[in-house]
Amino acid sequence: SQTIHQWPATLVQPVGSPLSLECTVEGTSNPNLYWYRQAAGRGLQLLFYSIGIDQISSEVPQNLSASRPQDRQFILSSKKLLLSDSGFYLCAWSVHLGNNQPQHFGDGTRLSIL
């Protein structure tokens, strides 16, 4: 069966520090991968999605970046965090082929910027 892992679960970082959140998927090949940010009790904002290694689409301009160095690894990074980067970050995967596929989410990373 397929599983998705995100870490860390919680992170407290000072303003201006770098960021690296990692997400890995097991049990499937060539998945579509996604990074979302969620404000408290609200919907999900798509940040990045990837259909393959080194193929990243950015949805919103920001000081975050994403990379996919391996087929089942997706990394969210920042060189200098802002207060506005606080939030709940979710990684997800879906089957690559076919339309209307469901997305499967990790348990998220709660990021607090001080």
Place this chain on the structure above:
Amino acid sequence: TQLLEQSPQFLSIQEGENLTVYCNSSSVFSSLQWYRQEPGEGPVLLVTVVTGGEVKKLKRLTFQFGDARKDSSLHITAAQPGDTGLYLCAGYTGRRALTFGSGTRLQVQP
């Protein structure tokens, strides 16, 4: 501007009551999905509706996709405390990424 608007944003009801959550858009979707999210966890898929006018039932939950594929509703019969959570609708507009609604937070009091 939110592509998918959900209403109400927050709903607090007593156990045993019925409720309906709405998901509306001016855009046409090739499919709509409903997810439920518990605090501190990722959303979990409940259902996918694909055909305009489609109705799907999942125990006490009934999902409907509008005829024009621009809106959807979720109806819960005899709500239970275990139904408490954040309900999210999400749709594909043809590209490979989902667009999520603003969410409806449901609280069912015992």
